Amino acid sequence: MSTMVTLPKDQLPRRDLLILPALSILTLLVLLIASEAAARFFFPEQKTDYCEIPNARLGFSYKPGCITHVKAAEGPWVVNQYNDCGYRSRESCGPKPSGTTRIALIGSSIAEGWLVGYDQSFNARAAKDLTARCHRPVEIQNLGRQACSLTCISRRVDEALALNPDVLLMTINASDIETLTEADMATRFQPTVPAHKDPATEKRSPVRRIKSLFAESRAMIVIEHYLFQDAATYLRLALINTNATGFLHTPFNSAWEQRFHNVDILLSETAAKAHEANVPFVLVEFPSAAQTAALVLKDPAQKLDPDAINTRLAQISSSHGIRFVNTLNAFRETPASNKLYYLADGHLDGEGQALISGPLVEQLTDSSDSIIAGCPVLHAQGSR
Amino acid sequence: MTIASFTFLGFALAVVLIYNCFSSATWRMWILLLADLVFLSTFSHSVSAFVPLAVFLACGFFAVHAMQRAHKEVSYLWIIGGTILAFIWLKKYTFLPHTTFLQFAYTTLGLSYIFFRVMHMIIDSHQGSLNQKVGPLAYLNYTLNFTTLVSGPIQSYPAFIEQHLAPVRPPLTIIDMGNGLERIVVGFFKVNVVALVLSMIQNQAINALSSSQPLATRALTGAIIAATYPVYLYYNFSGYTDIVIGIARFLRIKLPENFNRPFSTDNFLEFWNHWHMTLSGWLKEYVYNPLLKSLMRRYPSPRAELSLGVIAFFVTFFLIGIWHGRTSEFLFYGVLLGIGVSVNKLYQVKMAKSLGKKQYKALANNWMYQALCRGLNFTFFAFYLLWFWSTWKDLGKMANTLGPSAQLLGWSLIFVVSTIVLALWQVVRASVFRVQWEDQPFILSRYVRTVLDTSLVFVMLVVMELLNTPAPDIVYKAF
Numbered sequence: 001m002s003t004m005v006t007l008p009k010d011q012l013p014r015r016d017l018l019i020l021p022a023l024s025i026l027t028l029l030v031l032l033i034a035s036e037a038a039a040r041f042f043f044p045e046q047k048t049d050y051c052e053i054p055n056a057r058l059g060f061s062y063k064p065g066c067i068t069h070v071k072a073a074e075g076p077w078v079v080n081q082y083n084d085c086g087y088r089s090r091e092s093c094g095p096k097p098s099g100t101t102r103i104a105l106i107g108s109s110i111a112e113g114w115l116v117g118y119d120q121s122f123n124a125r126a127a128k129d130l131t132a133r134c135h136r137p138v139e140i141q142n143l144g145r146q147a148c149s150l151t152c153i154s155r156r157v158d159e160a161l162a163l164n165p166d167v168l169l170m171t172i173n174a175s176d177i178e179t180l181t182e183a184d185m186a187t188r189f190q191p192t193v194p195a196h197k198d199p200a201t202e203k204r205s206p207v208r209r210i211k212s213l214f215a216e217s218r219a220m221i222v223i224e225h226y227l228f229q230d231a232a233t234y235l236r237l238a239l240i241n242t243n244a245t246g247f248l249h250t251p252f253n254s255a256w257e258q259r260f261h262n263v264d265i266l267l268s269e270t271a272a273k274a275h276e277a278n279v280p281f282v283l284v285e286f287p288s289a290a291q292t293a294a295l296v297l298k299d300p301a302q303k304l305d306p307d308a309i310n311t312r313l314a315q316i317s318s319s320h321g322i323r324f325v326n327t328l329n330a331f332r333e334t335p336a337s338n339k340l341y342y343l344a345d346g347h348l349d350g351e352g353q354a355l356i357s358g359p360l361v362e363q364l365t366d367s368s369d370s371i372i373a374g375c376p377v378l379h380a381q382g383s384r
Numbered sequence: 385m386t387i388a389s390f391t392f393l394g395f396a397l398a399v400v401l402i403y404n405c406f407s408s409a410t411w412r413m414w415i416l417l418l419a420d421l422v423f424l425s426t427f428s429h430s431v432s433a434f435v436p437l438a439v440f441l442a443c444g445f446f447a448v449h450a451m452q453r454a455h456k457e458v459s460y461l462w463i464i465g466g467t468i469l470a471f472i473w474l475k476k477y478t479f480l481p482h483t484t485f486l487q488f489a490y491t492t493l494g495l496s497y498i499f500f501r502v503m504h505m506i507i508d509s510h511q512g513s514l515n516q517k518v519g520p521l522a523y524l525n526y527t528l529n530f531t532t533l534v535s536g537p538i539q540s541y542p543a544f545i546e547q548h549l550a551p552v553r554p555p556l557t558i559i560d561m562g563n564g565l566e567r568i569v570v571g572f573f574k575v576n577v578v579a580l581v582l583s584m585i586q587n588q589a590i591n592a593l594s595s596s597q598p599l600a601t602r603a604l605t606g607a608i609i610a611a612t613y614p615v616y617l618y619y620n621f622s623g624y625t626d627i628v629i630g631i632a633r634f635l636r637i638k639l640p641e642n643f644n645r646p647f648s649t650d651n652f653l654e655f656w657n658h659w660h661m662t663l664s665g666w667l668k669e670y671v672y673n674p675l676l677k678s679l680m681r682r683y684p685s686p687r688a689e690l691s692l693g694v695i696a697f698f699v700t701f702f703l704i705g706i707w708h709g710r711t712s713e714f715l716f717y718g719v720l721l722g723i724g725v726s727v728n729k730l731y732q733v734k735m736a737k738s739l740g741k742k743q744y745k746a747l748a749n750n751w752m753y754q755a756l757c758r759g760l761n762f763t764f765f766a767f768y769l770l771w772f773w774s775t776w777k778d779l780g781k782m783a784n785t786l787g788p789s790a791q792l793l794g795w796s797l798i799f800v801v802s803t804i805v806l807a808l809w810q811v812v813r814a815s816v817f818r819v820q821w822e823d824q825p826f827i828l829s830r831y832v833r834t835v836l837d838t839s840l841v842f843v844m845l846v847v848m849e850l851l852n853t854p855a856p857d858i859v860y861k862a863f
Contacts, residue, residue: 020834027838226850
């Protein structure tokens with residue numbers, strides 16, 4: 001302290017040139033750690049499904065008969081219970097009981113009802129509505145699995161058709177299409193799924209590591225959760241990633257055209273197998289959060305086309321005799337439908353899943369050439 | 385360009401860097417003028433929008449020179465009258481016929497504060513206290529200084545020039561920079577976090593107010609609407625002042641303070657000595673003192689002293705009120721200010737007479753009395769500010785929705801809560817400042833301040849990210 005006493009008032013002790021910035025950094029670190037701890041306490045998250053088991057063909061699948069709990073930071077605790085085939089269904093995957101209509105569902109996380117309670121998932125809601133409407137048991141064998149790419153889904157078609165279903169149902173969305181790579185396409189007929197680099201162990205620059213540390217922190221999830229309540233903000237930030245949101249701009253850029261071309265190939269292959277097995281094939285598109293935000297905003301200045309992806313998928317489906325279910329209108333007609341997602345996570349929440357089941361049940365039963373016959377229209381529809 | 389924005393901060397940083405590269409006073413003047421013009425240009429894309437302001441400035445410049453050359457009383461009165469009239473006309477005060485106004489859009493940004501500066505120069509030149517030659521560059525730098533253009537603080541010309549045009553640059557030490565940075569951080573926090581949250585609370589309360597609410601809820605909602613605004617205004621305006629004072633420090637200019645813990649004062653007069661201090665000081669120097677002297681010359685009786693003092697106070701505070709705006713709401717606001725100051729002055733004199741000076745002083749120092757006065761002062765401030773931020777129509781609507789009982793309950797609530805909160809704040813503050821380290825309060829240690837300021841930055845960034853709403857603009861920008 002003696003140096004400080006002798007110094008003139010307008011001079012700082014030399015040691016303070018180090019101490020003050022260090023103190024500032026230390027304060028920031030303490031605050032960051034404290035906010036992360038608070039975020040983890042108030043927004044717990046469990047995204048590891050302990051029922052996952054290695055699977056050479058798919059990367060991983062679920063252990064038959066296993067029960068586990070998962071939770072999105074923004075959502076409730078959810079029980080994941082798998083049947084005797086490792087599907088997220090209550091009914092056994094054994095021989096179809098007589099008088100029962102069986103739907104085999106393939107898809108990724110939304111199909112699985114990832115982070116959503118079983119009864120809240122669109123397939124459980126649809127099964128319940130169809131059972132009521134058709135006056136006979138309608139079960140959905142849910143082969144959906146989170147992090148299953150479109151080529152991973154196509155690997156499951158034979159497995160699904162082996163269940164002797166009355167309908168083959170597949171879910172798709174922009175994220176599935178965006179993550180479809182040429183490498184996936186090239187290796188889709190290989191008997192085993194190629195080993196991908198694990199992002200966790202992949203060598204990354206220190207800057208990228210720090211960036212991902214912040215981006216993946218729970219505090220950031222909490223910030224995003226509140227920030228993304230505003231559709232304009234969500235869309236503004238989403239549109240920065242032009243690669244991921246290219247499907248909102250028409251005409252599509254070359255990357256998205258190529259992706260749709262690959263989707264066309266995969267869907268034609270699946271449709272051919274379904275046709276051979278004499279099983280109707282239904283494709284249901286569920287909107288992404290960016291699509292819904294664009295719907296909610298209705299801002300002509302943005303020149304976005306949230307319907308473009310559905311229009312293209314409908315065209316592809318039509319060319320392969322696939323029944324396409326467009327769920328976008330349900331989101332369009334629901335106020336603040338942009339909030340029916342775990343906003344930081346991007347998956348639909350339980351209320352959002354309800355918007356999928358309504359149009360799906362209508363398409364399966366109501367149209368003149370109904371896929372599931374003998375199901376009259378009920379006045380009280382849906383199970384929201 | 386909004387003052388409490390990162391855009392402004394970036395702009396100021398660029399100016400600071402360039403400004404400090406030059407030691408020549410002339411270069412610094414040109415750089416500052418360029419910065420002033422760039423800042424001004426961000427408020428309109430049309431050149432014609434700046435013409436009235438430019439003409440006003442030019443007239444002010446010639447008026448100052450005219451006063452420096454000849455101190456004739458008649459021309460002085462004409463110039464003062466003409467400048468006031470030009471200000472009122474350009475600000476489009478509603479009592480002037482609408483047809484007389486200029487029929488094109490023009491900017492009046494900072495006009496009020498330019499007016500104060502120009503008036504100060506004219507008056508001081510006339511009185512002979514401003515003898516130094518005022519060059520056009522120095523004049524423009526003083527009147528258009530981008531740090532004080534929008535809402536002050538009002539610095540005197542000699543004080544500005546002494547620092548800005550000093551042949552040897554005033555020093556800029558690391559402590560100056562640290563203090564400047566701290567003021568900017570605190571200012572940003574005040575405007576972008578505290579003021580923003582308070583304005584959101586007030587808006588929510590206004591939207592929630594309904595005659596269907598139970599009496600207690602209605603009273604509480606009404607109390608929130610009225611009580612949040614004074615605190616919001618304080619954080620909004622003092623935050624702005626902190627930012628500009630902080631930036632000016634980097635330009636080696638020490639701007640005067642505008643606030644000194646106004647809510648800790650326990651009477652109306654003291655409050656205005658701690659709130660918008662440079663405006664109060666200006667009015668005291670150029671309105672109150674001359675007016676009182678003039679009245680006392682005309683009515684020299686010692687018995688009239690009190691009445692004359694009250695009249696001078698009333699006029700000064702009435703002018704403060706009507707300066708704020710052009711509508712009848714501000715006229716009434718001025719009347720309330722005038723009544724407030726007059727009653728306060730009369731009360732002080734009467735109490736001193738009836739109790740005796742010693743007894744009254746003892747009473748004024750009693751903590752309970754002080755706490756009650758502080759609460760009353762805050763409540764009255766919240767009351768007359770209603771005409772500052774609202775309109776007759778909206779006030780009528782709110783009064784009808786609240787009804788007399790909820791209004792009475794609401795104001796009582798404001799009085800009780802503000803009395804308790806402000807008293808507690810005094811106690812907490814005193815306790816914190818009692819903890820000493822290195823011959824100063826521990827809380828003022830640079831180490832503690834570094835920790836606190838870093839925390840403010842962190843909280844501010846998180847809140848700005850979470851709320852994702854721009855903070856309301858500086859309220860006084862409109863005046």
